[in-house]
Each structure stands twice: as C-alpha cells, then as structure tokens.
Amino acid sequence: MSLQTKIQGVLGLAAIGDAMGAATENLSFDQIRKHFGGKVTDLQKPGETAFALGNEAGQVTDDFSQVYFMSKAILKNEGVLDKETVIKAILDWSDVSWYFDRFAGPTTRSAVAMYKDPELKMKALPGAVTVDYASKATNGAAMKIAPAGILNPDNVAGAIEAAITITRVTHDNSLAISGACAIAAATSASLAPHSTVEEALAAGYYGAIRGETLAKEISREVAGPGVVERIQLAYNIVDGVGTKEEKLRRLSKIVGSGLHISEAVPCAFGIVALNKDSALDAVIDAVNIGYDTDTIATIVGTMVGAFVDLSDPEFLSLFKTVQQANDFDLVELSNSLADVVRFHEREQC
Template sequence: MSLNTKIQGILGLAAIGDAMGAATENLSFDQIRKQFGHPVNKFEKPGETAFALGNEEGQVTDDFSQIYFLSQAILKNDGVLDSDIVIKAILDWSNVPWYFDRFAGPTTRSAVAMYKAPSLKMNPLPGAVTVDYASKATNGAAMKIAPAGILHPNDFEGAIDAAITITQVTHDNSLAISGACAVAVTTSASLAPNATVEEALSAGFYGALRGETKAKLISREVAGPSVVERIRLALNIVNGNGTKEEKLRHLSQVVGSGLHISEAVPCAFGIIALNKDDPLQAVIDAVNIGYDTDTIAAIVGSMIGSFMDLTDARFMSLFETVQRANDFNLVELAKSLENVVNAYEK
C-alpha cells in the first residue's frame, strides 16, 4: 500500500472508531450487549447514557475532532509542529462549543482554561494540597496523537519527540507521555512499506518504554500504574487461555477501559493483538469493550488504520458516512499530510 492509502486508513479508522464508540460510551461490557442485543458493528445514534447524546449516526466526538484540528493547524504552519501550534489547535478546537462544551475531558479543560487566562490560578482550600491539573494521566494524551506518527513514518525517535511536544501542552507528566509515545510509535511503525501488525505493536512497546524514560527527565513523574507493565498484562491476557470473547471481557475487567492512560492504551494493545488480521474488527471490539469506548476505538484506529484495505466495502461505506456526517474530507487531508511527509524527506 502507498503512504497515501495508509494515512487515509489511519484517519478513516480513527474517525470511524470515535463515531461508532460514541453510542456505547459509559456502558459496561455486558450492558452494551444487553442494550443493543449484540455487539455494535455500525453507527448508532447515541442514547441518554452517552456524552454524545445529540449526535447523529456517524458524528465524531472530542477524540477524532482533536486529531482533525491538530492536523489542520500543522498544515497551516507549513508542516511544522511545535508547542505554539499545538496550543493554537487546542484553543481553536475549544472555541467550537459542539465539541468543547460537550466532550472536553478534565485535563484538557483545565489546560484550555490556563492558556486562555494564564493569570488565573485555582486556589485550594486552606491547608489542602495544590492540584496540578497537567499532572493528570488521562487518555486525552493518546487520543489525539496520530499526527505525531503520521508525520514521522518509520521514524520512532521523531514520532516520540513529536508526541512529547503534543502531550506536554495538555498532559505534561510521565504516564501520559509514555502512553502517547506508545501510540505514536505504533502508528509510525505501521507506515513502513512492508510493516506487520506484530512489528508495529513491538515498536509501540518500545515507544512506551522510551517515552516513560524520557518523560521522567523532562516532565514530571506522577503516581499511577505503569503503561509499560499494563501493556505486558494486556498481552499476557491475550496469550492466555479462553475464547476471544472471554479475553475481551478479561481485558475490560482487569486492564480496564477507562479514562486513565494506563487503562486505555494497554487495552488498545490487547484488542489489536486479538485482531492482527482485521483492523476494522479491532475497532469494532474496542467499541464493544465498555466504558470509554469512543476513545479506545479511536486509539486503535490510529494505531493500525494503516493496515486497512481501502477496497473493503464495509470500511468504505463507514468511511463515506463519517466524512459526510462531519463535513470532513479525509481523502484530501491524507494527501496534504503525505505532501508534508514527502517535503520532510527531501
């Protein structure tokens, strides 16, 4: 596959995962199957349990919309990624109430408030520990990180540096950086001409290790489960006994599929490892894993969307729907990002 088709696959599958997972978010593994009567495998209109209540079928949430805004900001800056551009992208995104008011997570919301009014400080109660909201290790660091990998195909260190630049704007801590680097390097590795899913996951594990090490030197170390060790746990579950459905349930119950970066990213690794030959099914399984399904599905799509066969009728139908529902031209966006990559390499 060409670089262009691989980038289209990443953008398309990440958007599809976000939009499809919007309907199952906040439901448990079993509630999804009970409410819908089966695992969800198409776009559904989000109901009252979802943050995306009010979305139509195929509309994305904060996950892919931040990838989109960040990509557009990088393109407007002639392909140059720096912290100022990331801040601009996040602020531009925050000025769209449809996205920000309804979907912004706690860490991103606090970061936006800081950049809009840096003189304002949150005052704790007398004697209380001051909370640094940039130290929250939430999965918002990983959900928007795809451009770091796309801009650095098969360049792990470049993807890591780009991921750190993006992450430190909103999630400046060791765990968030480790998780973001894991996703970015998987995406980067997946763009190699003859890459395999196994190679991409192995590279992503390196990204988690390298990101964790670098972050402890340049960022702030925070308490919480190691992304690296939780990836190991997820892969042990996948390689253990049981049916695929039992392993997915085990991932949801033991690794977790929630807001913390040490749940979402390792869970994505486990889901991908169970679906090495079918990227779309990996996203569908993420949609049905329970809890923060739109984010995990978007992360899975970012990591292995490049392996998607663009002649697959199932994918193309979903791809066309998600573009139409959100007024996106992902084909053109992929071409523009490819042009930036080609310019880098000259």
C-alpha cells in the first residue's frame, strides 16, 4: 500500500469510528447489546442517550472533527506542525458551534477559554479550576493526535515530538502526553511500508513510556494511574482465559473506557490486540465497548486504519457515507498530507 492509501485508511477509519460510536456513547457494555439488540456494526442516528443527539447517521463529533481541523491547519502552514498552528486549529474548531457547544470536553473548553483571553488565569480566583487545563488528564489528548503520526511515517521519535507539541496546547501534563505519544507512535509505525499490527502496538507501548519520561522533564507531572501500567493490565486481560466477548467485557469493566486518558488509551490497546487480523473489527469492538465509545473508536481507528482493506465493500460503504454526511473529501486530504510528507522528506535529504 502507498503512503497515501495508508493515510486514507487512518483518516477514514478514525472518522467511521467516531460517527459509529456516537450512537452508543454513554451506554454500558451490556446496555448497548440490550438497547440495539446486539452489537452495532453500521452507522446509526444517535438517540436520546447520546451526546450526539441531533446528529444524522454518519456525522462525526468533536473527536474526528478536531483531527480534520488540525490536518487542514497544518496544510495551510505548508506541512509544518508547531504550537501556533495547533492553537489556530483548536480556536478555528471552537468557532464552529455545532462542534464546540455540543461536544467540547472540559479540558479543551478550559484551554480554549485561556487562549481566547490570555489574562483569564490572572483574573481567576486562587484555586479556580475553570482554566486549569494543564492538570486534566483526559482522553482528548489522544483522540486528535492522528496528524502527529501521519506527518512522521515510520519515524516514531518524530511522531512523539509532534504529539508533545499538539498535546501541550490543551493537555499539558504527564499522563495526557504519555497517552497521546502512545497513539502517535503506533500510528507512525503503522505507516511504514511493510508494517504489522504487532509492530504498531510495540511502537505505541514504547511511545507511552517515552512520552511519560519526556513529559516529566518538560511538562507537569500529575497523579493518577499510569498509561503504561494500564496497557500492561489490558494485555493481561487479552492473554487470559475466555472468549473474545468475555475479554472485551473485562476491558470495559476493569481497564475502563471513559474520559480519563489512562482508561481510553489502554482500552484501545487491548481492543487492537484482540483484533490483529481485522482493523474494521477492531473499530466495531471499540464502538461496542461502552461509555466513551466515539473517542475509543476514533483512537482505535487512528492506530490501525493503515491496515484496513480499502477495497472492502463494507469499509467503502461506511467511508462514502461519512464523507457525504460531513462534506469531507478525505481522499483529497490524504493526498495532500502525503504530498507534504514527501516534500519535507526531500527537503531533509
């Protein structure tokens, strides 16, 4: 597969995961199967239990929309990813009320408020948490990190550096950076010419370790369960006894699939490890894991999208619907991102 087609898989499967998971979000593992009469495997219109109530089938939420805005901002900056570009992307995204007003998480809201009014921290009362985005280790750090890996194919160190640049704008702490670096590193490895899912998972595990180490030097160390240790916990569940469905249920109950980065990222690693032979099945399992399903599915799609079969009729149908529902041209976006990667590679030669 070419770099462009691999990037297309990453963007396509991340978007599909977000849109499909929007219908199951907030329900538990068991509630999803009861409510929908089994696992959700297609794009459905979110109902009253979902934050995305009002979306049509196939429309994305804050997860992939931030990937999209970030990618567009990077292209406008001729493929250069720096702090100013990340801030611009987040602020441009926040100006779209359809996304920001309905979906923005607590950490992103606090960061946006600060960037729109840099004096806000000084104005706040001592101990105010409304602008204390740095201490919030939420999964928003990992859901939008795809561009860090895409811009650094088969360059894990570069992906980690880019992930830190992106993450510190909204989630400037050790746990969030560890989780974001894990997903960026896995994505980078997945874009290598002859990569495997096992290699992507190994690179992601290294990214979690390296990201945590670097973050403690340059960012803010915060308390909480470690991303690295909980990835190990997820792997223990995957390697244990039981059926695949039983292991997925344990991931949801023991590792968790919620807002904290140390739930979302390790859960995604466990899901991918259970689906090494099918990227699309991995995303579908993420959609049905329960709780923050749109985010987990976006993260899983980011990790394994490079391995999806672009000729698979099921993928093609979902891909077409998501593009139409959101007025996205992800093929053109993939081509443009691949072009800037190749341009910068030639510049470095």
